[in-house]
Amino acid sequence: MKQSILFSKTRKEVSAESESINHQLLVRGGFVNQLMSGVYTYLPMGFKVLKKIENIVREEMEEIGGQEILMPALQPKENWEITGRWDTMDDLFKFTSFYSKTDLAIGPTHEEVITPLAKHQIFSYKDLPKYIFQIQTKFRDEERAKSGLLRGREFLMKDLYSFNTSEKELDDYYDGMIKVYNKIYKQIGIADKTYLTFAPGGTFSKYSHEFQTETPAGEDIIYLCKKCKVAINKEIIDEQKVCPECESSDLKEIKSIEVGNIFKLKTKFSQSFNLTYTDKNGKSHLIQMGCYGLGISRLMGTIVEVCHDERGIIWPKEVAPFDIHLISISEDEKSNKIYEILKKEGFDVLFDDREESAGSKFKDADLIGIPTRIVISSKLAKDKKVEIKKRSESDPEIINEEDLIKYLKRS
């Protein structure tokens, strides 16, 4: 894509109220635009990153047996009264339809939709197990929506719900999901700083698990076990001064952001909605449920918090908006030729064909953070050379123009 026609401009400054790094860099880089506190528009490059994360997550969910559906944001009050959460959930956006006079919510989660829905699809043990997920926009009336994409009032989320006949089956699927989540964090480049974390389990389970990414921008406090690299959320450290995984008490307090949360619901919701199955002998049982959340837009913000330097974002390859940032320094004809060749070879290229100074183009390239930068200048072109530089490294390389494709395919 030519940068001159891209519907997003880099910006030198953002308003003073923007305290978080991900907000600053994403707004300045032209990835998002803030409509109001905690509510963002994803501009073309931000949309591309979001879709890349979404597709990585989708593929892994399908791999672990997930079937994708799409549930509505609008939810009726009655369902929330059945679970008793209509009045207890503070951050639920609630309102009344002018025409139907019914009370509605826009959903921050979907247990109140998926559980009654499953009653239409699951009847006997033959219909189990089932693993159902969606990637969908959620809403939360956040008290403090001030951390860019980390804590939004509107956000994109993957939520998967598991339905099993037994606790043993639920446990096995849950353990499998821990592995899958770790695989996702590895693919998107934050695995080194992301820790499985023991968290409160609610009324039905001893523990739930979070995945927490270490960052000064995080609003959570966790205690990381230096021995096994598993963490404990502050909310349970008071009861328990050792890591449940390895019994070690050598813990380090760190700030972190929750990038995933998995929960054994067991029969909490199947009981509320009387979601049952019949076994081989025709006997009825409550279904064992689990839920597995992962914030897609929050992950985008977290990646920026973890992967940046003082000049801008350093996108991990798998989620970068483009593969290559091609920069023309007064060599538009030659650059255009190379742009066409790169596209033909299958690379996704942002081509800076704007009438800007070299310095300004380099500054923007660092801010935007595409993994590989290629510079075509008159001086280099004379010797049939191009400059190539990784965003994550400090020094460029000068290579022969004719070796460019081979070089890119190797790296």
Next chain:
Amino acid sequence: MKQSILFSKTRKEVSAESESINHQLLVRGGFVNQLMSGVYTYLPMGFKVLKKIENIVREEMEEIGGQEILMPALQPKENWEITGRWDTMDDLFKFTSFYSKTDLAIGPTHEEVITPLAKHQIFSYKDLPKYIFQIQTKFRDEERAKSGLLRGREFLMKDLYSFNTSEKELDDYYDGMIKVYNKIYKQIGIADKTYLTFAPGGTFSKYSHEFQTETPAGEDIIYLCKKCKVAINKEIIDEQKVCPECESSDLKEIKSIEVGNIFKLKTKFSQSFNLTYTDKNGKSHLIQMGCYGLGISRLMGTIVEVCHDERGIIWPKEVAPFDIHLISISEDEKSNKIYEILKKEGFDVLFDDREESAGSKFKDADLIGIPTRIVISSKLAKDKKVEIKKRSESDPEIINEEDLIKYLKRS
């Protein structure tokens, strides 16, 4: 996918209140589940159809220069006060945030977001033209949400907004979009019954255009010109008794559903938000805007209204949930082998491996409406034959097992 593990079951009956054909067939076929009036969950097969329509539309929008973004559903009251629509738009869901005490809406349209957003991205004539679209969930407090997916309170929509320097440029893009819309309706199989329709233009334009699909389920009345096959919406027929396209007055009244609406906004919204650009001489002008809507979920409902018979849905190939419905009649081992071969050859197959009677499987196949049905029965297997039938045709063919792939690739 094996039908035995699919998270959607066909249903024999739906509740009496469901008057529309698309609701009945989509619920009975296991494509959607109604949460409340005008609000649906898309089950795995419904989700697949929705995504196929979405991808056809996305490709065409990119082809005509569209850049994809994602705007929020939550919108602040202030923006709607600037355009004067906060109090005049009846179907706007409005509410107050408990924490921030601010008034919010969830958007039925996005002029109030995209116009101020464009002020951050468009400054001079060099930044124009721009064509920006999204495929996003919209909300409308509908008085009568009773036509299945045709009139929802929550629905998926594509909306593109054009930004041009001159009316001439806007006119040209608008004319190009008419061609693109017709191409989309052709691809999804409803072109024969879909007519370009003159509709009221509002304060700024003489006409807008709708695309109306003829169906008894439609709640609109249009007058179709028998000569040029262009229609006029009832709302303007009273002023004008001839077709504006060909001046003919030989018109036929038909019922229809609006499946697209394009509108020259001209400077209506750029004036409200003072969205301007500077020309070559540094002089400032208001930007010419257009908007181009297309309901993705409504299209899904419309396809069902147009493409069905008394036994069920007849999906057009391009939007069908699967390519092939493979049915095993007590020949599970052989069917499974053929299922694996079909998948390997790149076909998307729904394999009915359930323990059901042949009659019940055939009934479900007709209801679900996958374009090609293949039956493997003991009787046929003995002679190394398979039965193949198009959903749109009445008679099956018996062919040699070994000719199956060749046959499918040819058809």
